[in-house]
Amino acid sequence: MIARLLAGAALAALAVGSAQAQQGKISGDVVKIGVLNDRSGLYADLGGEGSAVAVRMAVEEVGGKILGKPIEVVSADHQNKPDIGSNLSREWIDRDGVDVIVDVPNSGVALAVQEVTREKKTIFLMQGPATSRLTGDACSPTGFHWAYDTRALAVGTGQAIVKEGGKSWFFLTADYAFGHQLETDTAAQVKKAGGSVVGAVRAPLNTADFSSFLLQAQSSGAQVIGLANAGGDTITSIKQASEFGLTQSGQQKLAGLLIFLSDVHALGLQVAQDLVLTTGFYWDMDDEKRAWSEKYKAKTGKMPTMVQAGSYSSVKHYLKAVEAAGTDDGPTVAAKMKEMPVNDMFAKNGKILPNGRMVHDMYLARVKKPSESKGPWDYYEIIRTIPGDEAFATLAESGCKLPG
Amino acid sequence: MSTIFGIPPQALFGQLLLGLINGSFYALLSLGLAVIFGMLNVINFAHGALYMLGAFVAWLLLTTAGIGYWWALLLAPLVVGAFGVVLEKTLLSRLYKLDHLYGLLLTFGLALIVEGAFRHFYGVSGQPYPIPDLLRGGQNLGFMFLPNYRGWVVVASLVVCLATWYAIERTKLGAYLRAATENPVLVQAFGINVPLMITATYGFGVALAGLAGVLAAPIYQVSPLMGSNLIIVVFAVVVIGGMGSILGAVLTGYGLGLLEGLTKVFYPEASNIVVFVIMAVVLLIKPAGLFGRER
Numbered sequence: 013m014i015a016r017l018l019a020g021a022a023l024a025a026l027a028v029g030s031a032q033a034q035q036g037k038i039s040g041d042v043v044k045i046g047v048l049n050d051r052s053g054l055y056a057d058l059g060g061e062g063s064a065v066a067v068r069m070a071v072e073e074v075g076g077k078i079l080g081k082p083i084e085v086v087s088a089d090h091q092n093k094p095d096i097g098s099n100l101s102r103e104w105i106d107r108d109g110v111d112v113i114v115d116v117p118n119s120g121v122a123l124a125v126q127e128v129t130r131e132k133k134t135i136f137l138m139q140g141p142a143t144s145r146l147t148g149d150a151c152s153p154t155g156f157h158w159a160y161d162t163r164a165l166a167v168g169t170g171q172a173i174v175k176e177g178g179k180s181w182f183f184l185t186a187d188y189a190f191g192h193q194l195e196t197d198t199a200a201q202v203k204k205a206g207g208s209v210v211g212a213v214r215a216p217l218n219t220a221d222f223s224s225f226l227l228q229a230q231s232s233g234a235q236v237i238g239l240a241n242a243g244g245d246t247i248t249s250i251k252q253a254s255e256f257g258l259t260q261s262g263q264q265k266l267a268g269l270l271i272f273l274s275d276v277h278a279l280g281l282q283v284a285q286d287l288v289l290t291t292g293f294y295w296d297m298d299d300e301k302r303a304w305s306e307k308y309k310a311k312t313g314k315m316p317t318m319v320q321a322g323s324y325s326s327v328k329h330y331l332k333a334v335e336a337a338g339t340d341d342g343p344t345v346a347a348k349m350k351e352m353p354v355n356d357m358f359a360k361n362g363k364i365l366p367n368g369r370m371v372h373d374m375y376l377a378r379v380k381k382p383s384e385s386k387g388p389w390d391y392y393e394i395i396r397t398i399p400g401d402e403a404f405a406t407l408a409e410s411g412c413k414l415p416g
Numbered sequence: 417m418s419t420i421f422g423i424p425p426q427a428l429f430g431q432l433l434l435g436l437i438n439g440s441f442y443a444l445l446s447l448g449l450a451v452i453f454g455m456l457n458v459i460n461f462a463h464g465a466l467y468m469l470g471a472f473v474a475w476l477l478l479t480t481a482g483i484g485y486w487w488a489l490l491l492a493p494l495v496v497g498a499f500g501v502v503l504e505k506t507l508l509s510r511l512y513k514l515d516h517l518y519g520l521l522l523t524f525g526l527a528l529i530v531e532g533a534f535r536h537f538y539g540v541s542g543q544p545y546p547i548p549d550l551l552r553g554g555q556n557l558g559f560m561f562l563p564n565y566r567g568w569v570v571v572a573s574l575v576v577c578l579a580t581w582y583a584i585e586r587t588k589l590g591a592y593l594r595a596a597t598e599n600p601v602l603v604q605a606f607g608i609n610v611p612l613m614i615t616a617t618y619g620f621g622v623a624l625a626g627l628a629g630v631l632a633a634p635i636y637q638v639s640p641l642m643g644s645n646l647i648i649v650v651f652a653v654v655v656i657g658g659m660g661s662i663l664g665a666v667l668t669g670y671g672l673g674l675l676e677g678l679t680k681v682f683y684p685e686a687s688n689i690v691v692f693v694i695m696a697v698v699l700l701i702k703p704a705g706l707f708g709r710e711r
Contacts, residue, residue, distance in 0.1 A: 187684075214685050215684060216685065224434050
């Protein structure tokens with residue numbers, strides 16, 4: 013009995029081996045793109061269905077076909093739960109033949125999916141997650157981090173605010189992988205620029221009432237309250253900080269370390285005005301970005317966030333690489349992607365480091381006052397372009413150790 | 417300066433006050449749940465969705481008709497209450513003869529439908545609702561800055577909770593209601609319209625949720641998720657207080673708000689689970705809840 017089982021297993025292994033040997037061309041005769049993100053919770057507006065729309069736009073631009081085979085886009089909701097995220101991606105890859113996974117906000121989920129895609133040698137295009145660990149100690153040969161990361165946010169917003177005189181910091185941190193990393197990276201930049209960190213408080217993800225944490229931040233006496241959170245949590249904390257008069261007194265300043273266009277839209281300029289933030293994309297910067305964004309808006313009724321625009325850009329680049337490589341085999345395409353510069357409406361002369369970090373210019377922006385804004389979505393004034401090499405860590409700094 | 421457990425007393429007072437404010441919402445919502453459970457024996461899972469609906473009605477009144485906060489405070493609960501009456505008449509009333517579980521499943525399904533519909537149309541980031549002019553600004557209490565609006569929330573919720581408790585425990589109508597819960601057949605035999613009373617009770621219970629929604633609108637974003645964020649905690653409050661006990665729901669609501677506030681100072685990471693830890697402990701020691709009666 014055991015001998016038979018063993019023989020069966022050996023045969024199966026042989027079959028798998030020969031299937032892999034026949035690589036080249038398109039697996040399953042279809043290129044399947046899976047958009048995995050939060051479609052119903054606090055991060056749904058910054059990625060969500062919008063990311064899927066952006067990906068479909070990239071697919072339409074190449075005519076829905078590549079190397080003569082159709083391209084299919086599927087999407088699913090990971091509900092911000094790492095176990096659901098990794099199970100879904102396993103199911104997608106093993107059962108449905110998904111070739112590339114896109115977006116996956118929430119660093120906790122992304123770290124789990126990165127493990128799956130590394131094991132399965134599947135391409136993983138990360139837009140939503142922030143933690144710089146994804147191209148650091150948790151890097152993968154087939155993982156790509158695209159729109160931004162915690163290090164770029166820290167360099168942009170952290171340094172800018174210290175230069176303006178905000179020397180002492182108190183962090184209000186989302187209590188999971190992302191918040192911790194954003195706090196760590198920002199604290200490092202603040203200290204580098206000559207500032208100090210006086211304390212931090214860790215708030216659970218998806219907190220309804222931040223007033224207690226804000227009060228602790230207030231009594232710390234720090235000049236700057238750094239919000240190391242995102243999406244719905246950022247919106248609530250900024251809104252309630254204004255309610256409790258934290259910023260009106262002029263003694264304390266809020267630093268939103270990760271703010272998306274959708275957050276500013278939800279807050280309204282009255283509350284959000286003068287916030288300084290770092291972003292990888294803003295629709296109203298040049299003709300190419302405007303044209304693409306208007307097309308996106310026609311489909312969704314909203315202007316894209318950097319996550320959604322990045323989803324488009326990364327899928328576009330992926331498809332180019334598949335075309336050039338003549339196959340959808342993960343490692344082969346990944347190598348091709350790293351060879352080619354990224355040039356599209358999202359990034360000019362973007363380059364991809366061996367650890368998967370897509371290095372492109374980031375932008376320091378200030379939220380306009382209601383009087384300066386010409387209408388809905390006219391929200392940012394770009395005050396500085398941060399060169400990619402300054403914003404993102406080098407391969408050596410990242411701490412990524414790839415085999416070979 | 418002296419400290420209590422390493423925290424300056426001023427900071428502690430501030431946190432207690434904040435806890436009381438959050439407790440006000442817990443109390444208002446759990447009160448509605450307790451009233452409904454007490455009279456109908458229905459575990460109303462749609463409560464969070466109706467709370468959200470209250471906030472959205474206020475927001476829609478403001479943005480589409482220009483009707484402000486004070487009218488919304490009256491109109492939104494009426495709209496939500498009317499919606500509740502329709503639900504009770506058309507759907508819930510068919511389930512009274514069945515197990516509790518069916519009411520729970522029905523209301524849970526309704527909650528998912530209502531929230532999903534709003535999420536589809538309005539997204540998850542929410543809509544801003546301004547604080548009414550009269551209640552803008554705040555008071556410097558020495559130990560903290562108290563926004564006027566939050567003070568108003570505490571007062572309003574205390575008044576509503578007390579009035580509800582008085583109406584049910586101390587008036588003739590309340591006596592009928594309590595009697596109808598004990599023995600509906602006998603009360604009906606005395607010529608009292610029990611089905612009407614049940615419908616009215618459900619309408620009133622959900623109107624309380626609508627009211628809480630309007631009160632919450634200026635503090636939180638008016639978002640489709642606001643109900644589901646809160647409802648689980650509120651259920652824990654009701655379970656700890658004792659299912660169906662009105663006084664228990666109110667006292668537990670405020671008490672847990674305070675306790676949660678303290679947790680946010682001493683061990684912030686645990687602030688979203690402390691209520692459930694207490695629930696587990698209470699269930700082990702007093703399965704009927706702190707104020708509940710064993711049946």
